Amino acid sequence: RSLPYRLMSHTAEDICGMFISDEDNERCGHSDLRHGFIITFPDHAPSFDIKELEQKVLGIMAQDVPITYVDENHISVGGKIHVCNGPRIHVSNTSQVENFHLMHHFLYDRFKRRYLLVGCVGDGAEEIIAKLENRRQSPGWD
Numbered sequence: 001r002s003l004p005y006r007l008m009s010h011t012a013e014d015i016c017g018m019f020i021s022d023e024d025n026e027r028c029g030h031s032d033l034r035h036g037f038i039i040t041f042p043d044h045a046p047s048f049d050i051k052e053l054e055q056k057v058l059g060i061m062a063q064d065v066p067i068t069y070v071d072e073n074h075i076s077v078g079g080k081i082h083v084c085n086g087p088r089i090h091v092s093n094t095s096q097v098e099n100f101h102l103m104h105h106f107l108y109d110r111f112k113r114r115y116l117l118v119g120c121v122g123d124g125a126e127e128i129i130a131k132l133e134n135r136r137q138s139p140g141w142d
Contacts, residue, residue: 005035008097008121010089011067012057013037014075016102016119018082019056020048029114030085035128036120045106045115054102064095099125103132 009032016039017025029040065078067090075084077094084090091097103118120128 002034005122006032007089007091008100009033009035009037009119010086011091011094012061012097012100012119012121013039014082014084014090015057015060015077015094015097016053016117018060018077018080019053020046024048033118033120033128035122035124036118039117039119040109040112041106041115041117043113045108046117050102050104050106050117054100054104057102058100061094061097061100064093066093067091098122101125101129103129105133107132 013030020028020039024041024046027042029042031038031040060077063078066076068076069087069090070076070081072087073083073085074081075087075090076082098121100119100121106115106117108115118129118132120126
């Protein structure tokens with residue numbers, strides 16, 4: 001049952017990476033979240049605007065762009081080649097990613113000293129982001 005979410009999440013994560021600078025892409029890590037993903041940045045938060053990133057990603061998704069496997073390390077998004085660590089784990093078209101949202105703030109993981117960019121997809125994505133926002137406002141969060 002979770003496969004459609006995993007495909008949408010991985011696709012959304014890779015599309016986000018298309019709009020993140022090479023420098024930040026080289027230093028970031030990746031993790032999974034139920035119905036979403038986390039992109040981690042050690043030591044300092046990137047300087048990009050998360051709302052702007054979200055709008056760029058939504059723009060690509062609205063364009064109905066094909067996504068295809070190239071090789072074990074690359075995918076093609078509308079004919080443009082991108083590095084990918086899971087090239088077989090995507091929807092076949094950007095418009096198949098449903099209800100994409102990014103949390104509009106970086107979360108700070110004080111234990112691992114890293115900043116987290118959180119994205120969610122599918123049914124309940126907005127609720128997941130809202131829950132994280134509520135937790136973020138609780139004592140003990142950044």
